[in-house]
Amino acid sequence: MIIGFVQTKGGTGKSTLAVNMAFSRTMHREFDSIALVELDSQGTLKSWWDERQEMSYNCRNVSFHHISSSQKEVFQQGIKAISAHNDLMIMDIPGEGTGKLHTRFACAFCDLVIIPLRTSTNDETAFMNNLYPIIKQIIQAVPEKRDNFFVLPVFVHPLVNPRKCYEYFDEMLPAYISCLEAVYPSRAVYENFNRQGLNLQEYSKLVENNKKYRQQVERAIEDIENISQTIIKTGRMIHG
Ligand SMILES: Nc1ncnc2c1ncn2[C@@H]1O[C@H](COP(=O)(O)OP(=O)(O)O)[C@@H](O)[C@H]1O
Numbered sequence: 418m419i420i421g422f423v424q425t426k427g428g429t430g431k432s433t434l435a436v437n438m439a440f441s442r443t444m445h446r447e448f449d450s451i452a453l454v455e456l457d458s459q460g461t462l463k464s465w466w467d468e469r470q471e472m473s474y475n476c477r478n479v480s481f482h483h484i485s486s487s488q489k490e491v492f493q494q495g496i497k498a499i500s501a502h503n504d505l506m507i508m509d510i511p512g513e514g515t516g517k518l519h520t521r522f523a524c525a526f527c528d529l530v531i532i533p534l535r536t537s538t539n540d541e542t543a544f545m546n547n548l549y550p551i552i553k554q555i556i557q558a559v560p561e562k563r564d565n566f567f568v569l570p571v572f573v574h575p576l577v578n579p580r581k582c583y584e585y586f587d588e589m590l591p592a593y594i595s596c597l598e599a600v601y602p603s604r605a606v607y608e609n610f611n612r613q614g615l616n617l618q619e620y621s622k623l624v625e626n627n628k629k630y631r632q633q634v635e636r637a638i639e640d641i642e643n644i645s646q647t648i649i650k651t652g653r654m655i656h657g
């Protein structure tokens with residue numbers, strides 16, 4: 418399965434979601450080999466991964482690949498080679514910096530395109546103006562792709578009912594875009610867990626004696642497992 422986090426707008430949680438999903442229990446149960454692929458020349462994930470390597474943390478069946486080239490043939494060949502050797506590939510796609518080349522490719526290549534989106538008028542308008550036209554073009558060219566695009570509501574207040582969020586997006590989203598039945602809540606722990614190359618599980622061990630932090634991280638782990646399960650279920654429904 419090939420999953421891409423795609424959003425032409427930056428700061429919507431793509432990289433954080435990609436990392437946490439790659440290390441989730443759900444994905445480890447389902448897939449023997451998991452490739453986490455960063456296509457951003459900034460290399461946010463690469464720095465984090467390098468720290469992990471320095472600290473010799475166990476990466477289990479997750480491999481990391483940083484493809485910084487924005488040359489079409491180079492990055493596309495790289496991605497295809499990685500996907501051929503892994504059961505699950507999770508791609509972190511950069512925003513607009515590269516003339517939407519990566520965005521176009523990911524929208525056409527992935528089995529599931531996850532679009533992290535806030536319930537904010539600005540972000541919804543940006544999505545309709547920037548990303549949706551690309552998706553429409555791809556569906557026009559390859560109609561079989563029409564079921565692959567899903568919004569994940571992100572930075573949702575933890576007390577908001579996820580069902581309400583789903584109903585909101587289900588109502589406002591255009592043709593060919595569905596809403597996942599999971600949300601990614603806003604939590605301070607997502608800004609802190611990854612210091613020194615840690616993942617959420619490792620961070621939870623680090624803070625196990627602090628009740629407040631421990632509760633936060635346990636909730637975050639639940640969010641990620643829930644999102645991962647929903648994504649797998651959705652992928653199976655579409656592609657069997
Ligand atoms: N669920 C969340 N709640 C609060 N802050 C978050 C959450 N997910 C990510 N962040 C923070 O938001 C910022 C942007 O996240 P990031 O994953 O880098 O987005 P992107 O890759 O889309 O640019 C980072 O500072 C990150 O720590």
Ligand SMILES: [Mg+2]
Binds near residue numbers: 431432433457461509
């Ligand atoms: Mg990023």
